[in-house]
Amino acid sequence: MASNPLTSHVLDTATGKPAVGIPVTLSKFENDVWRQISRKWAFQDTANRLRWTGWKSDIIEEFTPSKYKLTFETLAYYEGRGEKTFYPYIDVIFEIERSEEHYHVPILLSAYGYSTYRGS
């Protein structure tokens, strides 16, 4: 298993800056239900990649091939800025086949649109 198998990043494309403080939940699909593995808040490192202290240890045992979901609680971010958004939260559901690889699942975010891709 990769030592840091999953990372993410939220970039606010309207400001060109990282979106700090968004709570992000990782869930795993098992026995036909979603089970929450970890919920963290992004904190700002030099690149504002989402570093969740202890996330590696939370998930390293869990990160077997499966279906996963990252939930980004974007509403509070926009409310905190006094702005409206179309999306109360963002779910990204993805399939891990090779747990020895590293997966980067970022969001490029704006109030009325977002994108995501599988990075490495």
Place this chain on the structure above:
Amino acid sequence: MQSEESKGNNTLGSNSSTASMASNSNPLTSHVLDTAVGLTNADGRVGNLISSEEFTPSRFKLTFDTLAYYESRGERTFYPYIDVVFEIERPEEHYHVPILLSAFGYSTYRGS
């Protein structure tokens, strides 16, 4: 709208509004892949997802069955399905919720 579990060929919102109903008779359209709610036409579009009576201010979710699409093409994808959750405040407006899709990335935006 649909939940992930619904399969089959029922078309939600096929009871499309007649001209005598609210002026916003087709309030929600999308570019959508092959789903249980509707099928894209030759333009890649699907409408009639919901009637104006049901389209009240609320939170909605569109689920796109992307896995079936890629499997039918013999391709892999990172996303077994895509959920887009959005808040409708002004149901008198038209909302277009498209997906720009590839096997390892997608984007969405609020169109009109």
